[in-house]
Amino acid sequence: MSRPLTPAARALHRAGLAGAVVTFTCAVVFPLLTALHPGVHLQPTDLPLTLEEFLRPLNDSPDAVLLWMAFDTLFVVAYLTTFAATRALTVSRPLGTLSLAAMVTAGALDMTENAVLAVHAAQASAGEPVTAAPVMTLYVIAQLKTAAATAGIAFLALALPANTRLLRAAIAAAGAFVLVTVAGVARPELAPLEALPILLLMGLLAAVFVRRLRASARGGGAIRVA
Secondary structure, three states: OEEEOOHHHHHHHHHHHHHHHHHHHHHHHHHHHHHHOOOOOOOHHHOOOOHHHHHHHHHHOHHHHHHHHHHHHHHHHHHHHHHHHHHHHOOOHHHHHHHHHHHHHHHHHHHHHHHHHHHHHHHHHOOOOOOOOOHHHHHHHHHHHHHHHHHHHHHHHHHOOOOOHHHHHHHHHHHHHHHHHHHHHHOHHHHHHHHHHHHHHHHHHHHHHHHHHHHHHHOOOEEEOO
């Protein structure tokens, strides 16, 4: 069955494609930043650290921390754009809405964490050593963020149709992310593996958006429902 892809829908698909590409790119850049700045974690709350370990990169490499936060902020904006557009692909709108709501919650928590870390890094960069930080609060925010993101991607896996190979692969990638994230909570050293299913999921969603846009262009606005 076909339905028209309206100009607004095409714009949404293009935004989703751009968001997926940027999210994919950021996921590639993060390991490179880790290699360049091995003492700086993307989020200090990804691993259980002492206060001294938490503060060390803020004081020793504040500019590197600010660079991390800049990329992570771009990452958040990109994945929120992707999930907002991906809701249009879902066959269960209630589950699609729950997925988007959970990801918006995760994004808000992620931005809060980034803001706190950026303020402390900016303080250190200005020459004022950081001697304290709301570590426990940040750990709570990080756990809530992880739970929200995991729920959002799980709801997406349930909401997407499984009538094309690309979408079935995207569902599998979303399921893999959930499994890896749950494993990472139990064993924090596994957290870096989360990047792999994210890369796969974003690549597949980008391919879905491209295919639908091309089908719309060939069909004069009508596409087969993905």
